Amino acid sequence: MKRRHSTKKLRLFNTNQSPIFSFIVLLLVSFLLMGLDYRKEIQPDIKQFRSYIKPPLIYFLNLPNKISESVKETLTTKSALLEEKIQLENSMMELSIENQKLIFLEAENSILRNSMKIASNLAIKSISAEIILPTVINGKRSIIINKGQDDGIQVGSPVINNLGLVGQVILTEKNYSEVAPITAREYIVPAILEKGTDNVILRGTGSGYLEIKMFPSHRVAKIGEQFMTSGIDGIYPKGIKIGNIIDIKPVVTNQFNHLLIAPTSDPTTHSQVRVFLGGIK
């Protein structure tokens, strides 16, 4: 006579009770929590709370790395320093020539503005800040600067360095602020081509670049052309370098092009930034 085995009682190597019911319940709870957080934005409040302990912790954790870098810098050879000095002298000369041109242009601009009775739109107050660390939190780049609410920094303030636009303040505390880099996925900035044509909106890709998903193909844009802030949003001053076009690909039956833009500034290469206070007047 054949013996029938009950499949229900068949337990192989794991003899524990199957957690399928609790798994489904907790799966639903997780989805519910994610949906709630996404819609109601609970995480920023938690981030605000945990940001009290974050900067000192990050500072101490990254201290060995910082020390090794500073030791490396200290041990730079004399010849390298001399070479750097010559390069700096050369660039200083070039800058002084540029400066002379700018002084002339400024004077000319002022005369023209006076004659046309247009107010200057670049009356912006700014302060310099130091990047505590261009940290990496869970694989995501985050910039923390050493100036906060006490220095007049507000959420939304633009941040630049000598190479161009760095990002925008997304969180501010008493003595420090967190900056979202321009390449962050949620980042959007109105821009214009350096030749003064084509007002567009640039968006961060989240992977070190910016993009324009649909740029009309009848408009002329070449690889290497630079985008600058257009200033039409009242947040970013006009004329700050954003990045250069590095790739153009046709999309949607060749009516549009997808433009990929590499940012001109990288926060990891500079420790000092400037933060604009308040909006553009």
Place this chain on the structure above:
Amino acid sequence: MRKMEHLKKNELTIGAVIFLATLMLMHTSLPLISAPELMPDYCVAFSVALIASNFLNLNLLKVFILGLISDILVGELIGQYALIFIIVYFSSFIFNKYLFFTSARMIFIQHLILLLIAELSLFMTSISYQLDKDYSLYGIKIILTLLICLGYQKLFQYLKNKN
């Protein structure tokens, strides 16, 4: 009995210390790895090794709570790590039901599969909720995470044998 309880308490303390160290590691930039896209996912590596090695005899609810704590302390979206942790736990449960992992090679494959499941869940949830993650060097990141995961596995094994 008392000795067993003491051992359990000891294991829990060690587990908590390793968990805190993991959270701190997530804020640390590695000397040789400057690109953030290459930073290994310590939290995923920790969860996979912890669940696969059955170090703390965790159940699904405890794993879920651990995931929620990770979400609150280092996460981008509440519930994301909790979801990944329970998926890893359930996958591990299914594997252990039908397979018996004995050799080092089998344990390696178990960790690799669980890690891939975790990374896939992380990828899908990040895409669904438009989180700012970089996938340009994802392959290398997974390899680094696997190495960290195997490191955790060795640590848990050592601690288990010691107890």
